Amino acid sequence: MAIARTEKDMITIPREEYEDMKETLEILSDPKVAKRILESIDQARKGKTISEKMFAQRFGL
Secondary structure (H helix, E strand, O other): OEEEEOOEEEEOOOHHHHHHHHHHHHHHOOHHHHHHHHHHHHHHHOOOOOOHHHHHHHOOO
16 A cells, blocks of 8 residues: 655555565675575576485484
8 A cells, every 4th residue: 555645655564564574674684694595596596406305314304
């Protein structure tokens, strides 16, 4: 929902969506974390993945 008030526009979104957006911004504001995420996406696109079972074994889950 968009609300126009004088010179500034406001947008209303559900609280959960707002909290998710804040969390995403917090995570991506850390350059090391952002770099690691981009590296992981690149690996996945290149097919460099492991199965869920192998992941669980490797990390003791």
